[in-house]
Amino acid sequence: MVNAVxxxxxxxxxxxxxxxxxxxxxxxxxxxxxxxxxxxSPGPRAQTPPAASGDxxxxxxxxxxxxxxxxxxxxxxxxxxxxxxxxxxxxxxTLKQFSCTATxxxxxxxxxxxxxxxxxxxxxxxxxxxxxxxHGPDAARAIDTLAEVLGSPGGEDYTI
Amino acid sequence: MRLSNFIVREAIIPALSxxxxxxxxxASVAQVKEAVIHEMVSALQxxxxxxxxxxxxxxxxILRREQLGTTGIGRNIAIPHSRHPAVDRLIxxxxxxxxxxxxxxxxxxxxYVFVLLISPHDRPGDHLRALEAVxxxxxxxxxxxxxxxxxxxxxxxxxxxxxxxxx
Numbered sequence: 036m037v038n039a040v041x042x043x044x045x046x047x048x049x050x051x052x053x054x055x056x057x058x059x060x061x062x063x064x065x066x067x068x069x070x071x072x073x074x075x076s077p078g079p080r081a082q083t084p085p086a087a088s089g090d091x092x093x094x095x096x097x098x099x100x101x102x103x104x105x106x107x108x109x110x111x112x113x114x115x116x117x118x119x120x121x122x123x124x125x126x127x128x129t130l131k132q133f134s135c136t137a138t139x140x141x142x143x144x145x146x147x148x149x150x151x152x153x154x155x156x157x158x159x160x161x162x163x164x165x166x167x168x169x170h171g172p173d174a175a176r177a178i179d180t181l182a183e184v185l186g187s188p189g190g191e192d193y194t195i
Numbered sequence: 196m197r198l199s200n201f202i203v204r205e206a207i208i209p210a211l212s213x214x215x216x217x218x219x220x221x222a223s224v225a226q227v228k229e230a231v232i233h234e235m236v237s238a239l240q241x242x243x244x245x246x247x248x249x250x251x252x253x254x255x256x257i258l259r260r261e262q263l264g265t266t267g268i269g270r271n272i273a274i275p276h277s278r279h280p281a282v283d284r285l286i287x288x289x290x291x292x293x294x295x296x297x298x299x300x301x302x303x304x305x306x307y308v309f310v311l312l313i314s315p316h317d318r319p320g321d322h323l324r325a326l327e328a329v330x331x332x333x334x335x336x337x338x339x340x341x342x343x344x345x346x347x348x349x350x351x352x353x354x355x356x357x358x359x360x361x362x
Contacts, residue, residue, distance in 0.1 A: 116278075116322070117319050120268070152268065156331065158323045159323070160320050
């Protein structure tokens with residue numbers, strides 16, 4: 036038996052460890068159609084994410100119709116535990132400081148950035164590239180901070 | 196990944212012995228958390244999946260994780276978890292509370308269903324996929340209703356094994 040993205044369900048879970056990013060997810064966004072990379076303008080899409088944590092973040096992408104699609108940025112998740120619940124919680128708390136909404140894309144999967152259940156469902160592994168999409172009057176102000184939360188290696192206790 | 200891939204059948208607790216406290220002050224909630232986590236980790240030890248000498252350290256690690264942010268993710272579900280070198284693969288157990296227990300949940304509600312996870316440090320992918328499996332299952336109201344109606348370990352295990360893969 037396979038799910039909507041073609042992943043067989045009957046494999047032992049240990050076989051998923053080396054699965055290519057973007058194919059092992061099955062959250063509610065599985066059938067949301069193409070992700071936003073296809074609609075990124077050529078410039079931002081071609082931008083290489085910062086190679087090291089000290090590098091400046093990639094600039095926000097102003098969509099051709101910014102009022103409808105908001106701002107987008109490719110973010111590499113450097114947290115060694117990936118987008119785990121604590122990081123998701125930190126992201127949600129940060130998002131609440133702004134008047135905007137956020138969507139996070141991991142391949143074809145998308146999550147409401149304010150919903151921890153959605154964010155856990157994305158299964159964002161360490162060193163994955165995700166797309167942060169921010170809408171709302173605070174979007175331009177929020178995207179740097181939100182991208183920093185997602186892309187920061189942390190400073191947290193990784194042993195628990 | 197499915198819940199039955201990592202939940203230890205023999206460690207499932209159909210009815211926690213922890214009782215709801217009279218108050219919901221922080222001290223009472225902390226006591227509940229410790230009692231629930233200790234009972235669940237002990238069940239894994241009694242099932243032979245962790246050594247007795249590791250129980251207290253694992254409980255401490257999970258409690259330390261709770262202090263950094265609650266794993267009561269709302270909708271009456273909590274997923275206490277931690278990484279710990281005492282295990283060489285992801286393991287977990289499930290416990291039900293008949294009365295509902297305060298767990299500092301994000302939505303302020305009591306918790307009826309607990310899924311505890313312990314994973315080694317070097318398998319973040321397994322850890323994330325297990326969390327996703329829990330969330331996927333618990334999004335299904337019918338599954339949660341049937342789960343909470345289970346009275347025995349075997350009933351819970353049968354439900355987990357027979358659950359639709361989409362859950």
